[in-house]
Each structure stands twice: as C-alpha cells, then as structure tokens.
Amino acid sequence: MPSDLFTAALVVLAAFFGAALNAAAGGGSFLTLPALLYAGIPPVAANATGTTALLPGYLASTWGFRDDLAAPRALGMRALLLVCVLGGGVGAGLLIATSNQAFRSLVPWLLLFATTLFAFGPTLLKAIGRHPGQHASRAQALIGVFAVCVYGGYFNGGLGVLLLALLTLMGETHLNRMNALKNALSAILTLFAVAIYAAAGTVRWSWVALMLPAVLLGGYVGARVARRIPPAALRWGIVAIGLGMSVLFFLR
Numbered sequence: 001m002p003s004d005l006f007t008a009a010l011v012v013l014a015a016f017f018g019a020a021l022n023a024a025a026g027g028g029s030f031l032t033l034p035a036l037l038y039a040g041i042p043p044v045a046a047n048a049t050g051t052t053a054l055l056p057g058y059l060a061s062t063w064g065f066r067d068d069l070a071a072p073r074a075l076g077m078r079a080l081l082l083v084c085v086l087g088g089g090v091g092a093g094l095l096i097a098t099s100n101q102a103f104r105s106l107v108p109w110l111l112l113f114a115t116t117l118f119a120f121g122p123t124l125l126k127a128i129g130r131h132p133g134q135h136a137s138r139a140q141a142l143i144g145v146f147a148v149c150v151y152g153g154y155f156n157g158g159l160g161v162l163l164l165a166l167l168t169l170m171g172e173t174h175l176n177r178m179n180a181l182k183n184a185l186s187a188i189l190t191l192f193a194v195a196i197y198a199a200a201g202t203v204r205w206s207w208v209a210l211m212l213p214a215v216l217l218g219g220y221v222g223a224r225v226a227r228r229i230p231p232a233a234l235r236w237g238i239v240a241i242g243l244g245m246s247v248l249f250f251l252r
Helices: 005-024 029-038 043-064 077-097 100-129 138-154 159-169 175-199 205-228 231-251
Strands: none
Touching: 005 029, 005 043, 005 205, 029 043, 029 100, 029 231, 043 077, 043 100, 043 175, 043 205, 077 138, 077 175, 100 159, 100 231, 138 159, 138 175, 159 175
C-alpha cells in the first residue's frame, strides 16, 4: 500500500481516468502502468496489477454487448475461445518469465507501439476494409487470434485496435458484432492472464483494492461523458497521453 497520500491519490486518479479512457475508446494502461511504477511497484508486478484492476471494465463491456455476440465467420466460437485462452496464457507466462529490468526497458517501446496502433488504427481498418473479398483462411485466423492474444496477455495496451483489425481480416463487417467479439476476447484472455498472474504471486492485491472503486466509477463516467466529446478530439487526446508517457520512459 502507498506510504503517502499523494501516491495513493495519484494511483486512484490514474485508475479513474484509465477506466474512463477504456470505456470511451481505450488506452487506460497508458495511465495506470506509469502511476504504479511511480508508486514503486516493480515493472512486471505493476503491469499485472494494472491489468487486474482494469479487468471489471472488460467484463462489463462484454455483458453490455451480449445481444450482439456471435461466432465469427472464419472460426467457431469454441475454437476461438480455446485459442484466446491459450494465447492469453502464453502471454501471461512470458510476462512472468521476463525480468523486471528487461520489462522496464521494453515499456517505452510497448507504449510507443500501442500509441501508434491507437493513432493509426482507423486508417489501418479502412485500408483493410477496402478488400472485403480477401478474408483470412481458418488457419490464418487461428494464428492471428493466437498472436494477438499473446500480446494481450503480455501487455494489453492497444489490444482493442489489434482485435478489430484482426476481425476485419477474418471477414467481419458488422460493427456491433465486432465490438462484442472484441470485448469478449479481451475479457476472456485478460481473465485467464490475471489468474496466471495471481497464481504466480505477481498481483499486488492491496493496490487492486485501492483502485477498484475508482475503476468502477471511472468506467461509468467515461461511458457517459464520451458521448459528448468529439471522437477525433478524444482519440488524439489519448494519443498525446501515450506519446508523453513514452517520451518520459525513454528519458528515464
């Protein structure tokens, strides 16, 4: 737990605004990971703890889109969930196996990669969508889902953009169904990854307890406020946060 009120307030604010960003467009880890690192939590534990604290948002989003949830054309739901769980588990295992020093050196690159995805995600999706007849085969879909879920189990930042791009390649065109699948896959792989983090003793549960009320409140407020903010302004605000955090970690 924090030794001073300033650190506690910083982490709670990061949890609130991180959950709000996730509810609105994504990018919550841009705030929670740096805040937990500032609090003195080792990098691997900070990533695992932040992901655990933000998990309820994924679960709530999945429930909200439950009426639109359906198996993608390229894969059955059973195969999709199995590969998702395997990928998330591999990613979580890789995170646990990574030393704190190595992960700290990777953090700025991961943040920069996630920020770039977030910035150019719409362009990527439009470019992919120009070829609606060129969809991935079943084998390509399996490999793609596995690779994206490994990334999600390891870092999670920018996961939504990757999943939407992958679903487009798999032949999905209905936006609500794509969002439902994206949220469901994010929730499942994160839930399984968190179970592995917890089994390995990586999660700092006292910090999760501190962050959870702010996450729940931030997710609700973010969903309400996002309706009033122009999408472009919201997206580029998140990109600015991601770039700022990346620069700070490169300079450290």
